[in-house]
Amino acid sequence: MTQNNSFASEPGMWLRNRFRMPKWWLSAGAVLIAFVVVGSMTHAVATSETAKHGRVKGAGKTIIEGGNGGNPLLPVTTLVAFHADAQGGDFECLAFAPSHETGASSGEFDVNVMYVTGKVTSLEISKGVAILSGTATVTGIGAGQGTPFTATVHEGGPGTTIKLEVSGLTFPEILVDGHISLD
Numbered sequence: 001m002t003q004n005n006s007f008a009s010e011p012g013m014w015l016r017n018r019f020r021m022p023k024w025w026l027s028a029g030a031v032l033i034a035f036v037v038v039g040s041m042t043h044a045v046a047t048s049e050t051a052k053h054g055r056v057k058g059a060g061k062t063i064i065e066g067g068n069g070g071n072p073l074l075p076v077t078t079l080v081a082f083h084a085d086a087q088g089g090d091f092e093c094l095a096f097a098p099s100h101e102t103g104a105s106s107g108e109f110d111v112n113v114m115y116v117t118g119k120v121t122s123l124e125i126s127k128g129v130a131i132l133s134g135t136a137t138v139t140g141i142g143a144g145q146g147t148p149f150t151a152t153v154h155e156g157g158p159g160t161t162i163k164l165e166v167s168g169l170t171f172p173e174i175l176v177d178g179h180i181s182l183d
Contacts, residue, residue, distance in 0.1 A: 056123065056130040057083040058153060060178015062162060064095070064171050068113075072101045077109050078173060080162060082120070082151065084132050089120035091132055091151055093164060095140070095171075114140035116166055118149050128155040130182055142167025155182045 059081040067075045074097050082091040093116040096109035118136025125131075132151045138144050149166040160180060162173040 054123070054125040054130075055083070055085040055183040056089075056125065056132065056153065056181070058178065058180030060158075060175050060180075062173035062175050064173050066172075068097060074098060074101065075109075076113065077176075078171075080173070080178075082132060082153070084120040084123045084130075086123065088134075089123070089132070091116065091118045091120055091134065091136065091149070093151075112140060114138065114142065116149060116164070118147075125182055128182065129153070130155075130180075136166060138167055142169050153180050155180050 060079075062078045062080055064076040064078065067073050076095055076097050078093050078095045080093045083089045084091075093114075094112065095114040097111050097113045098106050098108055099111045100106045100108075116136045116138050118134045120132045120134040122133040123130060130153050132153065134149060135146050136149045138147050144167060147167055149164065151165075152163045154160045154162070156175070157179045158175055158177060160175045162175065162180075164171040164173065
C-alpha cells in the first residue's frame, strides 16, 4: 500500500513543481497588466481630445424634405459646401427651385431662391454629428446680413442629413450626392 500511496502522490507533486512560478513572474505579470490598463486610459484621453479639436468638411447636393412647403408645392435642391475646425471655417448653401410648376421644364432647377454664405465661429462634434454655428449673409428667402445660422450635419454619404437653421427658418435636407467627413 505504501507504494500505491506514493504513486498517487507523485502526479500531485509533479504538477505542483511543474507549474510553480518564481515570485518575480507574478510581479512582472502585474506590471504588464498595469501598463496595459494605463495605456488604454491614455488612448481614451487622446481620443477625447481629438473630438474636442476635430474637423468637419463636406460638400454635395441635397434635396429639401417637403420642398418649399408652399402652394404650389415645389421641389428645392441645394448645393452645400463647408469646412470647419476649432479655429473657424466657412459654410455655403445655394438653393434652387424650378421656374415652372408643371410641364417639361418643371424638373429644371434654374431659379436661385436662397444663398447662405457664412463664417463658422463654433463647432461641436459628438458621435458622428457636427454642429456648426456662425453668422451669414443671406440672399433671397430670409435675406439679411450678420444673420445667425446653425447647421447640424451627420457624417456619411448619400442619405445622410443636414439641418440648416437660419433667419428663423429650418431646412431639413437629405444628401443625394457628396460626402460629409468628421475627424
